Amino acid sequence: MVLYIIGLGLFDHKDITLRGLEAVKSSNRVYLENYTSILHCPHEQLEEAYGKSIELATRTDVESESDKILEGADVEDVSFLVVGDPVCATTHTDLMIRAREKGIKTRVIHNASVMGAAGSSGLHLYNFGSTVSIPFFTSGWKPQSFLDKLEFNRRGDMHTLCLLDIKVREPDFEAMTKGKTVYLPPRYMTVNQAVEQIIEVLPTRESEYKIKEGTLCVGMARLGHDDQCIKAGTLEELRGEDFGGQLHCFIVCAEEVHELEVEAVEEFFVEGSVWKKK
Amino acid sequence: MVLYIIGLGLFDHKDITLRGLEAVKSSNRVYLENYTSILHCPHEQLEEAYGKSIELATRTDVESESDKILEGADVEDVSFLVVGDPVCATTHTDLMIRAREKGIKTRVIHNASVMGAAGSSGLHLYNFGSTVSIPFFTSGWKPQSFLDKLEFNRRGDMHTLCLLDIKVREPDFEAMTKGKTVYLPPRYMTVNQAVEQIIEVLPTRESEYKIKEGTLCVGMARLGHDDQCIKAGTLEELRGEDFGGQLHCFIVCAEEVHELEVEAVEEFFVEGSVWKKK
Incomplete structure (x- = not known):
């Protein structure tokens, strides 16, 4: 299945794209990257709008424990949410490289960035x-x-x-x-x-x-x-x-x-x- | 009311944001800028997905007949759709300046761009x-x-x-x-x-x-x-x-x-x- 890396855009829960929302809804686990940029609404607002529970991922989770995030992404969809656009910061390249090494398919869903x-x-x-x-x-x-x-x-x-x-x-x-x-x-x-x-x-x-x-x-x-x-x-x-x-x-x-x-x-x-x- | 200038992102009808879609649905008229970039799906696909009829705007419409687009945007919502992000190309600045001159409120809804x-x-x-x-x-x-x-x-x-x-x-x-x-x-x-x-x-x-x-x-x-x-x-x-x-x-x-x-x-x-x- 797919590791979706999804841009949330610049403001609140309404800035996700229809494609991004569809991916979130198809996912068994949803993470929110919670250390390089700043979400401008409580993450509970996303949970309510998307109808999914969202786990906050700290820098340690993403950099040292990425296996936890990637676990099972070969048999079920996993979403990783990022404020702005996932490829406009360099922070997420590493997660993508690790996914590739494990043979996990990734799909970036773009959005607006600063x-x-x-x-x-x-x-x-x-x-x-x-x-x-x-x-x-x-x-x-x-x-x-x-x-x-x-x-x-x-x-x-x-x-x-x-x-x-x-x-x-x-x-x-x-x-x-x-x-x-x-x-x-x-x-x-x-x-x-x-x-x-x-x-x-x-x-x-x-x-x-x-x-x-x-x-x-x-x-x-x-x-x-x-x-x-x-x-x-x-x-x-x-x-x-x-x-x-x-x-x-x-x-x-x-x-x-x-x-x-x-x-x-x-x-x-x-x-x-x-x-x-x- | 508002002239919404809405980015459609890079691919098809699913790349609009929830905020963008909400604006489209609130609008009495919806235009699609149809000359600087290339929509990658038939515009009818947008019409069906958004439940709105969409008028194609040529360069002449936007550059010489912008009054037609802006008409009534002070009393009703009008949406102007743009492939990519509206502020990443320079083409739409002019429409925004003209709206400002007429005292029409504008709101840009960002999206991914190349x-x-x-x-x-x-x-x-x-x-x-x-x-x-x-x-x-x-x-x-x-x-x-x-x-x-x-x-x-x-x-x-x-x-x-x-x-x-x-x-x-x-x-x-x-x-x-x-x-x-x-x-x-x-x-x-x-x-x-x-x-x-x-x-x-x-x-x-x-x-x-x-x-x-x-x-x-x-x-x-x-x-x-x-x-x-x-x-x-x-x-x-x-x-x-x-x-x-x-x-x-x-x-x-x-x-x-x-x-x-x-x-x-x-x-x-x-x-x-x-x-x-x-």
Whole structure:
């Protein structure tokens, strides 16, 4: 039978496709990947809508105990649910490779991902260069490799989608020293934090293609949700803008923004934006 | 009320999301964009599955007669269906801008697009640079700007997704000279044609980052379909491979391919491939 790896899209239980729902209903066991991305509704809402009980799979389950998930997938259907699209993150490749090694047939059922929905900004998706991840800085660790990539993209007149750090199930090391396993509350980087971090290290950058004060940026939150929020302006202008709850992401535009893109982005300009097309 | 712009995903009537289907059912009029991408089932199949009659919208309808589509969308729901995801192509921005100008509320319902599904290759999506389109060469017109972009991507260790030309509803100029309006049969560029074209112009390229004989490439056809076909190998190796029916697309890999990517791509190597990771 089949191991279905099913994208859930970006928002809630209604974003599954008819094909995905059909696969879930045919499955004897249904897992939800519960560690790389964030479901925006309680998983019980999925259970009720799909009429199936759903087991939450932690990183350990998927990475070390994948045999449990794959068990019996050669004689019955098993579904593995993933927020967004299964092939847009790299996390699930391993599960697919292990299934293949065991001779289990897999079928990916695609859905929307943030990498496509970034087109909601009005910027043309084919003008995006490689995607970067911005990690939370600590006092002693402020990695800048994402800025190298970003500057390379800008040199080639490409926009850069910046995915913002998520910290879930982080162990509390202080508690661990006392022999307790405690997890810190989850943290989701906001557009504002990303902007602050960039502004902090900008003086140390020397590239001619580094983000400038006047660079057009787009901040986005909760893409695909009923209350999605998109705001455009210069880096400095987005610094203090409120985007509401998680998840946020961020686009740094190319040096040159095409006229048709400007026309589409205009809708999202913050009030009084001083950004001007050259 | 709302103008819904709804992605249909990559294959057939079952790829709409529950949210999309709900919007279609609430709409008084439903249009299907029928000129930039290709629906892989007869549109009557959608009509039957969704219980709605669907009007096909040609390029002229959408670009010059959008008023007709938008008419009444302020007092009743209207749905505009798009193959793939509505914000992954640039074609529909204009309709959204016009709706905004008329004060009509719009809601995009996302879905899978080829730009996300390209991750099915096993290559990491965040390592892709800007996307290029390869046009059909004619005897006198062999534009190479796509190769400039591709080489820029390779210089930055990025893969390049190549979308392949589609010619539909092309007027037959010979018939036109006789006063008749006749359209040529549709043409869809195959991976093989794309490879042939690249090989044809390669001797004229001087970049150190140009595709070489041994460059890893991935050809893909009918992504997201039950019979999707993915094959990997060197440019030369893919030249004669059969990928079956439309639509095809093509990936030219970065100079450096990450070990985990190789492990995932391996599944798709053509028999006897000589490609070797450096």
